[in-house]
Amino acid sequence: MARTGRRPRPPAEEDGAATPDTRDAILAAARAGFARSGYDGASTRAIATAAGVDAALINHYFGSKQRLFVAAMELPFDAEVVRLRVVAGPRDTLGERVVRFFLELWEEPVRRQILLGMVRSAMTDPEAAAMVRRVVIEGGILPLIAETGVTHSALRATLVGSQLMGLALIRYVLCVEPLASASIDSAVAAVGPTIQRYVTDPLESL
Amino acid sequence: MARTGRRPRPPAEEDGAATPDTRDAILAAARAGFARSGYDGASTRAIATAAGVDAALINHYFGSKQRLFVAAMELPFDAEVVRLRVVAGPRDTLGERVVRFFLELWEEPVRRQILLGMVRSAMTDPEAAAMVRRVVIEGGILPLIAETGVTHSALRATLVGSQLMGLALIRYVLCVEPLASASIDSAVAAVGPTIQRYVTDPLESL
Numbered sequence: 001m002a003r004t005g006r007r008p009r010p011p012a013e014e015d016g017a018a019t020p021d022t023r024d025a026i027l028a029a030a031r032a033g034f035a036r037s038g039y040d041g042a043s044t045r046a047i048a049t050a051a052g053v054d055a056a057l058i059n060h061y062f063g064s065k066q067r068l069f070v071a072a073m074e075l076p077f078d079a080e081v082v083r084l085r086v087v088a089g090p091r092d093t094l095g096e097r098v099v100r101f102f103l104e105l106w107e108e109p110v111r112r113q114i115l116l117g118m119v120r121s122a123m124t125d126p127e128a129a130a131m132v133r134r135v136v137i138e139g140g141i142l143p144l145i146a147e148t149g150v151t152h153s154a155l156r157a158t159l160v161g162s163q164l165m166g167l168a169l170i171r172y173v174l175c176v177e178p179l180a181s182a183s184i185d186s187a188v189a190a191v192g193p194t195i196q197r198y199v200t201d202p203l204e205s206l
Numbered sequence: 207m208a209r210t211g212r213r214p215r216p217p218a219e220e221d222g223a224a225t226p227d228t229r230d231a232i233l234a235a236a237r238a239g240f241a242r243s244g245y246d247g248a249s250t251r252a253i254a255t256a257a258g259v260d261a262a263l264i265n266h267y268f269g270s271k272q273r274l275f276v277a278a279m280e281l282p283f284d285a286e287v288v289r290l291r292v293v294a295g296p297r298d299t300l301g302e303r304v305v306r307f308f309l310e311l312w313e314e315p316v317r318r319q320i321l322l323g324m325v326r327s328a329m330t331d332p333e334a335a336a337m338v339r340r341v342v343i344e345g346g347i348l349p350l351i352a353e354t355g356v357t358h359s360a361l362r363a364t365l366v367g368s369q370l371m372g373l374a375l376i377r378y379v380l381c382v383e384p385l386a387s388a389s390i391d392s393a394v395a396a397v398g399p400t401i402q403r404y405v406t407d408p409l410e411s412l
């Protein structure tokens with residue numbers, strides 16, 4: 001009886017993440033809705049419709065729109081993989097590895113939905129803004145910088161964050177050419193040295 | 207009779223831009239509303255209430271929410287001043303002058319409202335995204351770069367735009383410390399060389 005209100009076949013989600021499980025179907029619809037319209041713009045009613053479930057089930061599974069948002073925006077992320085792919089390697093190409101890793105996250109469809117959802121929501125919703133600060137800056141960039149042993153890692157993390165977020169904004173949200181269609185290699189070559197400088201240059205020149 | 211529906215005293219606007227004129231009062235309320243909630247989030251009804259006018263007057267003066275947005279987001283901007291303050295001067299400090307000019311725009315309250323309104327709206331509204339492309343990239347950054355005579359000015363403009371927009375995002379929208387409270391001089395010292403590289407470095411290193 002837990003499936004009451006669920007339509008017989010799962011909806012065709014763009015990201016292929018819908019499963020026969022109601023909770024997962026709601027999460028997939030929520031990711032798509034938040035990615036498209038941001039937190040304020042995506043209604044739980046529209047998310048329920050897209051998931052093919054009764055709106056009451058969202059409350060049943062998640063309790064509130066805020067908790068649905070937090071669950072849907074959970075970024076699948078393996079800290080050890082990040083360490084191996086980004087921190088390990090020659091110090092003087094760290095910037096390039098950071099940009100490549102960041103862009104490859106965005107190129108993957110489900111993660112792009114999550115990141116778009118976070119960024120679009122963070123523009124007008126303070127809770128989502130706090131989540132971006134926590135996930136992208138404090139949880140993502142800051143530990144990477146701290147591992148290199150440089151001083152003033154908080155300032156460096158916000159500078160790195162400014163260039164990476166701006167790159168995502170131009171490339172994936174506003175889609176401004178030619179940067180929107182540039183290859184990952186070109187973007188890494190152009191932006192890598194900026195990140196390198198923010199991470200490893202002496203503070204006097206920052 | 208044109209003032210029908212206008213309340214006797216102008217509302218206390220944060221930006222001090224409200225004037226006894228109804229049209230200006232609507233524009234000031236629209237700037238504040240779009241800055242806070244973006245295009246999708248700001249209702250014309252709420253803007254009318256904030257301006258102390260009947261909602262029908264918005265239609266009378268502007269015709270539609272879209273046209274109200276375009277009128278409210280008009281960025282007071284003197285191309286000759288930009289040329290004098292940014293393009294004129296030593297070539298090797300152009301990046302610093304660009305960042306200083308950009309940050310000083312954001313520090314000025316009415317312009318900050320306009321820029322916040324554009325950026326917040328551009329996240330979910332395609333018309334607003336096109337406006338940001340047109341005003342910030344094509345109208346603002348690209349002509350500056352073209353004046354320097356470098357090649358590949360479109361790619362350079364999107365790279366410059368990515369760093370400037372990201373800086374505004376971290377500093378003025380998400381307000382992430384310590385960059386949010388850094389002095390303009392510090393931000394110019396940190397980000398100026400990035401812009402300089404995007405504008406004047408040979409393309410092979412971009």
